[in-house]
Amino acid sequence: MAGIEDKVDKDYASKSAAEIADAPVDALKGVSEGDAQHLKDAFNIKTVRDLGTNKYFLWAQAISKVAE
Template sequence: MAVTADLQKVLDKAYQDKTLEEILNAPVEALAGVSESGGKLIRDALGVKTIGELGRNKYFRAAQALAALADAS
């Protein structure tokens, strides 16, 4: 199943041409809107260094699941 995404909206320009593996291994600051200081706060608070770690983080997954439940009701 093919999946497409507009990476211009979610990634900084320097990461838009990277492979999925490279994106998942990129620092959280590679996400559009996450500053260097914001990335440091995420690392310090949660120990999350990469986009992949952020996406797999149990707190973010729990929050996303709760929000999806609320949206569905």
């Protein structure tokens, strides 16, 4: 889990990667409840896993990598 604990709120710092993946998006440091609601409304993203596997975010990430 090295490196993950500083990317999540302190309540999730000792959780496993699987537990964090299934946590609400606002478990990520810097993502507010309001941000999480916007993600849910726009893309039906409810969990960290949903965010990490969302096709639009993956497409944008791939395009950004190719653009480098």
